Amino acid sequence: MKKTKKLFGALTLTLLLGLIVGCGSSGEDKNSADSSNKGTTDIQKIKDAGVIKVGVKEDVPNFGYMNPDTNKNEGMEPDIARLIAKELTGSEDNVEFVGVTAKTRGPLLDNGELDMVIATFTITDERKETYNFTTPYYKDxxxxxxxxxxxxxxxxxxxxxxxxxxxxxxxxxxxxxxxxxxxxxxxxxxxxxxxxxxxxxxxxxxxxxxxxxxxxxxxxxxxxxxxxxxxxxQEYGIATKKANTELNDKLNKSIEQWEKDGTLEKIYKKWNLD
Missing domain, CATH: 3.40.190.10 (Periplasmic binding protein-like II)
Incomplete structure (x- = not known):
């Protein structure tokens, strides 16, 4: 009986030590992962990917249009996306355009397929409850x-x-x-x-x-x-996920700067927009 008790006690002690060590190890892994993720910002994720994914219209001449002759996205909004790509990744070519409609742009942003939407997206109080919107880049x-x-x-x-x-x-x-x-x-x-x-x-x-x-x-x-x-x-803004506040702040500053220095005005004239 004594031998059985000793054996049981030894097994119990071993199990307890294993649980303590195991819990400590798990906590260290979690803390390590949290520290790693903590340093990855919205903008850094885009820089690491080397490309921004932008939802644009493909059926709105002058704003967002897929030119069948060149197979390229043209218009004011793709031009703004290219400027953003240059600021975030160093090259205006580092942008992946995804064609959207008024019905699909929200869901594609929600599921993470897009970093942002620049697609004649009218700013409303109701929409601001779901998405971040920049200061307007166009009014109509x-x-x-x-x-x-x-x-x-x-x-x-x-x-x-x-x-x-x-x-x-x-x-x-x-x-x-x-x-x-x-x-x-x-x-x-x-x-x-x-x-x-x-x-x-x-x-x-x-x-x-x-x-x-x-x-x-x-x-x-x-x-x-x-x-x-x-x-x-109607006021059009660039939409991002509600949680992406850093990206929204950066885009806001860019729009405000381009409005001040005449960059937006040049784009309007290029596409015959008032």
Whole structure:
């Protein structure tokens, strides 16, 4: 019996020592990992990767457009992305563009496939609860593209008409607010992209194509025109994940500097934007 007790005591002591050593070892590994991760900032991760992944539009002439002849992303927003790439990685070529729509840009940012979104992303209080937004790099207002043959003159003349808007954008909400102020009402058709809306206008499935005026300028042709009426000022900002505060602060400083030194103005002129 004594031998059994001694053996049991020895085994117990061995197990306890093993647990203590094991716990201590695990804690050291964890602390080592935490120390390693602690030094890796949002910006450092991009520098280590050597490339920034940016969501841009590919169907908005002058803002973000995939040129089928060159197979390159063109427009004001890709140009801004290249400037950011140069500041963060040393070369404007170190940017990977990912085509997004109003419906996909948020989810692609959420799941980590993008570092940032520069895609006519209108800043709203509701969106700021989910994402970081920089100071605006462009300001616009909502308008209507209509067929000249219909001889429409202003927003009120669209009373009862069908308005085409893109899915997941803030346009419909802005139009509804304006409609209430004017005492008119509209019907709506929501489609997935701007080219689809332009086709719907041409084929007379909708009476007006509505979005920010500068976006509409890329779809004007001999048979269409933009109404003079404009409403609901829109401000575009660069969106990043809510947790990426360091990256947002850096982007803010860059936008503010480019606004002061005329860099943004040069880009506007390059793409015929006011």
């Amino acid at each position: 207002e909502v308008g209507f593209l209509v067929r000249k043959a219909d001889k429409l003159t202003d927003t009120a003349s669209l009373d009862g008409k069908t308005i085409g808007v893109v899915q997941s954008a803030t346009t419909k909400e802005a139009i509804e607010k304006q409609a209430k102020e004017l005492g008119v009402s509209f019907k709506y058709q929501e489609l997935g992209s701007y080219p689809e809306l332009k086709t719907a206008l041409t084929s007379k499935r909708i009476d007006a194509f509505s979005v920010d005026k500068s976006i509409l300028t890329g779809y004007v042709d001999d048979s269409t025109e933009i109404l003079k009426d404009g409403f609901s000022p």
